[in-house]
Amino acid sequence: MKAKAAVTRENARGMAITEYEVPDPGPDEVLIRVTMASLCGSDLHMWRGEVPWFQRAPGIQGHEMTGKVAKLGARRKTDNLGRPLREGDRVAYAYFIPCGECWACLGGTSGCPNRYRTRNTITADDPPHFLGAFAEYYVLKPAQWIFKVPDGLPDELVAPVNCALSQVVYGLNQIGVWLGDTVVVQGAGGLGIYACGVAKDMGAGRVVVIDAIPERLDLARQFGADEVIDFKETPSKEVRVQRVKELTGGAGADVVVEVAGVAGIVQEGLEMTRVGGRYLWMGNIVPGLKAEIIPHDATRQPKTIRGVLAYDRWVIPRALDWVHRTRAKYPFPKLVGARFPLEKINEAFEQAEWVAGRGSVARTVVVP
Ligand SMILES: [Zn+2]
Numbered sequence: 134m135k136a137k138a139a140v141t142r143e144n145a146r147g148m149a150i151t152e153y154e155v156p157d158p159g160p161d162e163v164l165i166r167v168t169m170a171s172l173c174g175s176d177l178h179m180w181r182g183e184v185p186w187f188q189r190a191p192g193i194q195g196h197e198m199t200g201k202v203a204k205l206g207a208r209r210k211t212d213n214l215g216r217p218l219r220e221g222d223r224v225a226y227a228y229f230i231p232c233g234e235c236w237a238c239l240g241g242t243s244g245c246p247n248r249y250r251t252r253n254t255i256t257a258d259d260p261p262h263f264l265g266a267f268a269e270y271y272v273l274k275p276a277q278w279i280f281k282v283p284d285g286l287p288d289e290l291v292a293p294v295n296c297a298l299s300q301v302v303y304g305l306n307q308i309g310v311w312l313g314d315t316v317v318v319q320g321a322g323g324l325g326i327y328a329c330g331v332a333k334d335m336g337a338g339r340v341v342v343i344d345a346i347p348e349r350l351d352l353a354r355q356f357g358a359d360e361v362i363d364f365k366e367t368p369s370k371e372v373r374v375q376r377v378k379e380l381t382g383g384a385g386a387d388v389v390v391e392v393a394g395v396a397g398i399v400q401e402g403l404e405m406t407r408v409g410g411r412y413l414w415m416g417n418i419v420p421g422l423k424a425e426i427i428p429h430d431a432t433r434q435p436k437t438i439r440g441v442l443a444y445d446r447w448v449i450p451r452a453l454d455w456v457h458r459t460r461a462k463y464p465f466p467k468l469v470g471a472r473f474p475l476e477k478i479n480e481a482f483e484q485a486e487w488v489a490g491r492g493s494v495a496r497t498v499v500v501p
Pocket residue numbers: 173174175176196197296297
Protein backbone atom coordinates (compact mmCIF):
# COMPACT_ATOMS: atom_id res chain seq x y z
CA MET A 134 0.00 0.00 0.00
CA LYS A 135 1.19 3.51 -0.83
CA ALA A 136 0.27 6.75 0.95
CA LYS A 137 0.79 10.46 0.42
CA ALA A 138 3.32 12.82 1.94
CA ALA A 139 4.14 16.50 1.36
CA VAL A 140 7.85 16.68 0.61
CA THR A 141 10.31 19.58 0.57
CA ARG A 142 12.75 19.51 -2.36
CA GLU A 143 16.23 20.87 -3.02
CA ASN A 144 16.22 24.53 -4.13
CA ALA A 145 12.42 24.77 -4.20
CA ARG A 146 10.21 26.73 -1.85
CA GLY A 147 7.00 24.75 -1.92
CA MET A 148 6.35 21.12 -1.02
CA ALA A 149 5.29 18.48 -3.52
CA ILE A 150 2.88 15.61 -2.88
CA THR A 151 4.70 12.31 -3.24
CA GLU A 152 3.66 8.72 -2.56
CA TYR A 153 5.69 6.22 -0.59
CA GLU A 154 5.18 2.59 0.33
CA VAL A 155 3.68 2.39 3.83
CA PRO A 156 6.06 0.24 5.91
CA ASP A 157 5.16 -2.47 8.36
CA PRO A 158 6.17 -1.26 11.82
CA GLY A 159 9.25 -2.90 13.34
CA PRO A 160 8.79 -4.83 16.63
CA ASP A 161 9.20 -1.68 18.80
CA GLU A 162 7.53 0.75 16.40
CA VAL A 163 3.95 1.94 15.91
CA LEU A 164 2.44 2.88 12.56
CA ILE A 165 0.13 5.86 13.04
CA ARG A 166 -2.51 7.21 10.66
CA VAL A 167 -2.05 10.97 11.07
CA THR A 168 -5.45 12.64 11.48
CA MET A 169 -4.33 16.22 12.02
CA ALA A 170 -1.12 18.27 11.90
CA SER A 171 -0.81 21.90 12.97
CA LEU A 172 1.58 24.56 11.72
CA CYS A 173 3.73 25.88 14.54
CA GLY A 174 5.77 29.10 14.67
CA SER A 175 8.94 27.05 14.27
CA ASP A 176 7.55 25.51 11.04
CA LEU A 177 7.13 29.08 9.77
CA HIS A 178 10.75 29.91 10.72
CA MET A 179 11.77 26.88 8.60
CA TRP A 180 9.45 27.87 5.73
CA ARG A 181 11.14 31.29 5.67
CA GLY A 182 14.58 29.69 5.73
CA GLU A 183 15.57 31.17 9.12
CA VAL A 184 16.03 27.72 10.62
CA PRO A 185 16.84 24.52 8.65
CA TRP A 186 14.00 22.09 8.00
CA PHE A 187 13.80 19.06 10.29
CA GLN A 188 14.63 16.69 7.44
CA ARG A 189 16.94 17.52 4.56
CA ALA A 190 15.43 17.33 1.06
CA PRO A 191 13.54 15.38 0.00
CA GLY A 192 12.03 15.67 3.48
CA ILE A 193 8.72 15.29 5.28
CA GLN A 194 8.38 18.17 7.73
CA GLY A 195 6.02 19.11 10.53
CA HIS A 196 6.04 18.00 14.15
CA GLU A 197 2.77 18.95 15.81
CA MET A 198 0.25 16.22 15.15
CA THR A 199 -2.10 13.57 16.40
CA GLY A 200 -3.43 10.35 14.91
CA LYS A 201 -4.76 6.86 15.39
CA VAL A 202 -2.85 3.64 15.84
CA ALA A 203 -2.88 1.92 12.43
CA LYS A 204 -0.63 -1.01 13.32
CA LEU A 205 1.33 -1.96 16.42
CA GLY A 206 4.80 -3.48 16.29
CA ALA A 207 4.97 -6.97 17.82
CA ARG A 208 6.49 -5.72 21.10
CA ARG A 209 4.53 -2.43 21.45
CA LYS A 210 1.51 -3.41 23.49
CA THR A 211 1.04 -0.39 25.74
CA ASP A 212 1.49 3.38 25.83
CA ASN A 213 4.15 4.96 28.08
CA LEU A 214 1.79 4.77 31.07
CA GLY A 215 1.35 1.02 30.63
CA ARG A 216 -2.17 1.35 29.26
CA PRO A 217 -3.05 -1.21 26.57
CA LEU A 218 -2.82 0.15 23.02
CA ARG A 219 -5.03 -1.14 20.26
CA GLU A 220 -5.45 -0.37 16.60
CA GLY A 221 -7.77 2.61 16.22
CA ASP A 222 -6.77 4.21 19.54
CA ARG A 223 -6.25 7.96 19.35
CA VAL A 224 -2.74 8.94 20.43
CA ALA A 225 -0.46 11.90 21.12
CA TYR A 226 3.30 11.41 20.90
CA ALA A 227 6.60 13.24 21.19
CA TYR A 228 8.18 14.41 17.93
CA PHE A 229 11.74 13.79 19.16
CA ILE A 230 13.65 10.97 20.86
CA PRO A 231 16.34 11.83 23.44
CA CYS A 232 19.41 9.63 22.86
CA GLY A 233 19.99 8.73 26.52
CA GLU A 234 23.74 8.71 25.88
CA CYS A 235 24.89 12.35 26.00
CA TRP A 236 25.64 14.78 28.84
CA ALA A 237 22.24 16.45 28.45
CA CYS A 238 20.41 13.12 28.73
CA LEU A 239 22.62 11.76 31.51
CA GLY A 240 22.06 14.92 33.52
CA GLY A 241 18.31 14.95 32.97
CA THR A 242 18.27 18.07 30.79
CA SER A 243 15.74 18.15 27.96
CA GLY A 244 16.79 19.30 24.49
CA CYS A 245 19.20 16.44 23.77
CA PRO A 246 21.31 17.54 20.79
CA ASN A 247 20.77 14.14 19.14
CA ARG A 248 16.98 14.08 19.55
CA TYR A 249 16.26 14.16 15.78
CA ARG A 250 18.91 11.60 14.81
CA THR A 251 16.43 9.06 13.42
CA ARG A 252 14.94 11.74 11.19
CA ASN A 253 17.63 14.19 10.09
CA THR A 254 20.24 11.61 9.09
CA ILE A 255 18.05 10.22 6.29
CA THR A 256 15.60 11.64 3.73
CA ALA A 257 11.97 10.87 2.97
CA ASP A 258 13.16 8.66 0.10
CA ASP A 259 14.75 6.31 2.64
CA PRO A 260 12.56 3.80 4.48
CA PRO A 261 10.55 4.08 6.66
CA HIS A 262 9.77 7.34 4.78
CA PHE A 263 7.07 8.59 7.14
CA LEU A 264 8.90 10.50 9.89
CA GLY A 265 7.10 13.87 9.66
CA ALA A 266 3.65 15.29 10.36
CA PHE A 267 2.72 16.38 6.84
CA ALA A 268 1.82 12.93 5.57
CA GLU A 269 -0.95 10.34 5.83
CA TYR A 270 1.16 8.07 8.03
CA TYR A 271 3.82 8.44 10.72
CA VAL A 272 6.21 5.80 11.97
CA LEU A 273 6.74 6.08 15.71
CA LYS A 274 10.25 4.79 16.39
CA PRO A 275 11.47 2.59 19.29
CA ALA A 276 11.65 4.51 22.62
CA GLN A 277 9.53 7.37 21.26
CA TRP A 278 6.92 8.43 23.85
CA ILE A 279 3.27 7.76 23.02
CA PHE A 280 0.10 8.30 25.06
CA LYS A 281 -3.58 7.56 24.64
CA VAL A 282 -5.77 10.63 24.19
CA PRO A 283 -8.71 11.12 26.58
CA ASP A 284 -12.13 10.62 24.96
CA GLY A 285 -13.94 13.79 24.11
CA LEU A 286 -10.91 15.85 23.06
CA PRO A 287 -11.17 16.87 19.41
CA ASP A 288 -8.07 16.57 17.19
CA GLU A 289 -7.88 20.37 16.94
CA LEU A 290 -7.12 20.55 20.67
CA VAL A 291 -4.73 17.58 20.64
CA ALA A 292 -2.49 18.40 17.65
CA PRO A 293 -0.55 21.25 19.36
CA VAL A 294 -0.17 19.33 22.63
CA ASN A 295 3.10 17.57 21.69
CA CYS A 296 4.90 20.86 21.00
CA ALA A 297 3.43 24.21 22.03
CA LEU A 298 1.51 23.14 25.12
CA SER A 299 4.04 20.57 26.35
CA GLN A 300 6.78 23.18 25.94
CA VAL A 301 4.86 25.59 28.16
CA VAL A 302 3.93 22.96 30.77
CA TYR A 303 7.54 21.80 31.07
CA GLY A 304 9.06 25.29 31.01
CA LEU A 305 6.80 26.54 33.79
CA ASN A 306 7.51 23.39 35.80
CA GLN A 307 11.27 23.90 35.42
CA ILE A 308 11.26 27.58 36.34
CA GLY A 309 8.83 26.89 39.18
CA VAL A 310 5.49 28.67 39.54
CA TRP A 311 4.14 28.74 43.04
CA LEU A 312 1.11 29.87 45.02
CA GLY A 313 0.58 33.58 44.61
CA ASP A 314 3.44 34.26 42.20
CA THR A 315 3.19 37.20 39.87
CA VAL A 316 4.06 35.83 36.43
CA VAL A 317 4.84 38.19 33.55
CA VAL A 318 4.46 36.67 30.08
CA GLN A 319 6.38 38.46 27.31
CA GLY A 320 4.44 37.76 24.12
CA ALA A 321 0.85 36.55 23.69
CA GLY A 322 1.45 34.19 20.76
CA GLY A 323 0.56 30.51 20.92
CA LEU A 324 3.00 29.75 23.76
CA GLY A 325 2.11 32.95 25.63
CA ILE A 326 -1.62 32.26 25.59
CA TYR A 327 -1.10 28.72 26.93
CA ALA A 328 1.34 30.14 29.52
CA CYS A 329 -1.37 32.41 30.94
CA GLY A 330 -3.79 29.53 31.58
CA VAL A 331 -1.20 27.03 32.78
CA ALA A 332 0.48 29.55 35.15
CA LYS A 333 -2.89 30.45 36.67
CA ASP A 334 -3.77 26.80 37.18
CA MET A 335 -0.32 26.16 38.72
CA GLY A 336 -1.18 28.70 41.39
CA ALA A 337 -0.01 32.05 40.06
CA GLY A 338 -1.72 34.85 41.93
CA ARG A 339 -1.49 37.24 39.05
CA VAL A 340 -0.56 36.86 35.39
CA VAL A 341 0.53 39.95 33.47
CA VAL A 342 0.88 39.62 29.70
CA ILE A 343 2.68 41.97 27.31
CA ASP A 344 2.00 42.18 23.58
CA ALA A 345 1.50 44.75 20.83
CA ILE A 346 -1.72 43.32 19.37
CA PRO A 347 -5.03 44.06 21.13
CA GLU A 348 -6.74 40.86 19.87
CA ARG A 349 -3.98 38.76 21.41
CA LEU A 350 -4.21 40.63 24.71
CA ASP A 351 -7.99 40.00 24.68
CA LEU A 352 -7.42 36.29 24.11
CA ALA A 353 -4.79 36.23 26.88
CA ARG A 354 -7.42 37.65 29.26
CA GLN A 355 -9.80 34.87 28.22
CA PHE A 356 -7.02 32.41 29.10
CA GLY A 357 -6.64 33.83 32.59
CA ALA A 358 -4.37 36.89 32.30
CA ASP A 359 -5.26 39.42 35.01
CA GLU A 360 -3.40 42.42 33.63
CA VAL A 361 -2.27 43.31 30.13
CA ILE A 362 0.42 45.73 29.02
CA ASP A 363 -0.07 46.97 25.46
CA PHE A 364 3.35 47.39 23.91
CA LYS A 365 2.01 50.13 21.64
CA GLU A 366 0.55 52.20 24.46
CA THR A 367 3.74 51.90 26.51
CA PRO A 368 6.41 52.63 23.93
CA SER A 369 9.38 52.60 26.28
CA LYS A 370 10.97 49.79 28.22
CA GLU A 371 11.14 52.00 31.31
CA VAL A 372 7.37 52.56 31.32
CA ARG A 373 6.66 48.83 30.99
CA VAL A 374 9.13 47.90 33.73
CA GLN A 375 7.60 50.61 35.93
CA ARG A 376 4.13 49.16 35.32
CA VAL A 377 5.28 45.70 36.49
CA LYS A 378 6.90 47.30 39.57
CA GLU A 379 3.65 49.14 40.37
CA LEU A 380 1.71 45.88 40.15
CA THR A 381 4.12 44.15 42.55
CA GLY A 382 4.57 46.73 45.29
CA GLY A 383 7.85 47.86 43.78
CA ALA A 384 9.50 44.42 43.89
CA GLY A 385 9.17 43.11 40.33
CA ALA A 386 7.74 39.81 39.12
CA ASP A 387 8.47 36.46 40.78
CA VAL A 388 8.61 34.84 37.35
CA VAL A 389 9.05 36.30 33.86
CA VAL A 390 8.50 34.11 30.80
CA GLU A 391 10.01 35.08 27.43
CA VAL A 392 7.89 33.57 24.66
CA ALA A 393 7.95 36.49 22.21
CA GLY A 394 10.94 35.24 20.23
CA VAL A 395 12.37 38.76 20.14
CA ALA A 396 16.01 38.92 21.19
CA GLY A 397 15.90 42.61 22.17
CA ILE A 398 13.40 42.15 25.01
CA VAL A 399 15.54 40.05 27.35
CA GLN A 400 17.01 43.06 29.16
CA GLU A 401 13.49 44.31 29.75
CA GLY A 402 12.50 40.93 31.16
CA LEU A 403 15.54 40.93 33.41
CA GLU A 404 14.56 44.33 34.80
CA MET A 405 10.99 43.12 35.39
CA THR A 406 12.21 40.11 37.42
CA ARG A 407 12.45 40.73 41.17
CA VAL A 408 15.64 40.07 43.13
CA GLY A 409 15.57 36.32 43.73
CA GLY A 410 13.08 35.88 40.89
CA ARG A 411 13.22 33.48 37.94
CA TYR A 412 13.43 34.30 34.25
CA LEU A 413 12.43 31.59 31.75
CA TRP A 414 13.67 31.78 28.15
CA MET A 415 11.79 29.73 25.53
CA GLY A 416 10.97 31.99 22.58
CA ASN A 417 14.29 32.88 20.96
CA ILE A 418 14.91 29.84 18.78
CA VAL A 419 16.49 31.55 15.76
CA PRO A 420 20.31 31.14 15.77
CA GLY A 421 22.50 34.22 15.77
CA LEU A 422 20.01 36.85 16.92
CA LYS A 423 21.80 39.23 19.31
CA ALA A 424 20.67 41.29 22.26
CA GLU A 425 22.45 43.57 24.68
CA ILE A 426 22.03 42.79 28.37
CA ILE A 427 23.43 44.20 31.58
CA PRO A 428 24.82 41.18 33.48
CA HIS A 429 24.95 43.24 36.67
CA ASP A 430 21.14 43.10 36.79
CA ALA A 431 21.25 39.34 37.39
CA THR A 432 24.35 39.17 39.61
CA ARG A 433 24.23 42.09 42.00
CA GLN A 434 20.44 41.73 41.97
CA PRO A 435 20.61 37.92 41.97
CA LYS A 436 18.19 36.16 39.64
CA THR A 437 17.89 32.77 37.98
CA ILE A 438 17.87 32.71 34.18
CA ARG A 439 16.88 29.39 32.65
CA GLY A 440 16.57 28.42 28.99
CA VAL A 441 14.31 25.45 28.24
CA LEU A 442 13.89 23.48 25.01
CA ALA A 443 11.77 20.37 24.48
CA TYR A 444 10.43 18.45 27.48
CA ASP A 445 10.52 15.33 29.61
CA ARG A 446 8.49 12.15 29.23
CA TRP A 447 5.88 12.95 31.88
CA VAL A 448 4.69 16.13 30.19
CA ILE A 449 2.34 14.98 27.40
CA PRO A 450 -0.15 13.15 29.66
CA ARG A 451 -0.25 16.13 32.06
CA ALA A 452 -0.79 18.51 29.14
CA LEU A 453 -3.58 16.33 27.71
CA ASP A 454 -5.17 16.14 31.14
CA TRP A 455 -5.04 19.94 31.51
CA VAL A 456 -6.78 20.57 28.19
CA HIS A 457 -9.35 17.90 29.03
CA ARG A 458 -10.13 19.36 32.46
CA THR A 459 -10.20 23.00 31.38
CA ARG A 460 -11.81 22.70 27.94
CA ALA A 461 -14.97 24.43 29.21
CA LYS A 462 -13.01 27.08 31.14
CA TYR A 463 -10.77 28.39 28.34
CA PRO A 464 -11.77 29.05 24.69
CA PHE A 465 -9.37 26.53 23.08
CA PRO A 466 -11.21 26.54 19.71
CA LYS A 467 -10.06 30.17 19.26
CA LEU A 468 -6.50 28.85 18.98
CA VAL A 469 -7.44 26.87 15.86
CA GLY A 470 -7.48 28.56 12.46
CA ALA A 471 -8.11 27.54 8.87
CA ARG A 472 -8.06 23.87 7.85
CA PHE A 473 -6.48 22.49 4.68
CA PRO A 474 -6.20 19.05 3.09
CA LEU A 475 -2.64 17.71 2.72
CA GLU A 476 -2.71 18.41 -1.03
CA LYS A 477 -3.00 22.14 -0.21
CA ILE A 478 -0.01 22.21 2.15
CA ASN A 479 1.60 25.15 0.32
CA GLU A 480 -1.61 27.18 0.60
CA ALA A 481 -1.72 26.22 4.28
CA PHE A 482 1.76 27.70 4.79
CA GLU A 483 0.89 30.87 2.81
CA GLN A 484 -2.24 31.25 4.92
CA ALA A 485 -0.35 30.61 8.16
CA GLU A 486 2.24 33.24 7.19
CA TRP A 487 -0.48 35.73 6.32
CA VAL A 488 -2.42 35.32 9.57
CA ALA A 489 0.78 35.25 11.63
CA GLY A 490 1.78 38.54 9.98
CA ARG A 491 -1.52 40.00 11.13
CA GLY A 492 -0.85 38.78 14.65
CA SER A 493 -3.35 35.94 14.81
CA VAL A 494 -2.46 33.08 17.15
CA ALA A 495 -4.95 30.67 15.55
CA ARG A 496 -2.98 27.72 14.24
CA THR A 497 -3.54 26.61 10.65
CA VAL A 498 -4.20 22.87 10.56
CA VAL A 499 -3.70 20.22 7.90
CA VAL A 500 -5.90 17.14 7.63
CA PRO A 501 -3.99 14.41 5.76
ZN1 LIG B 1 5.91 23.31 17.33
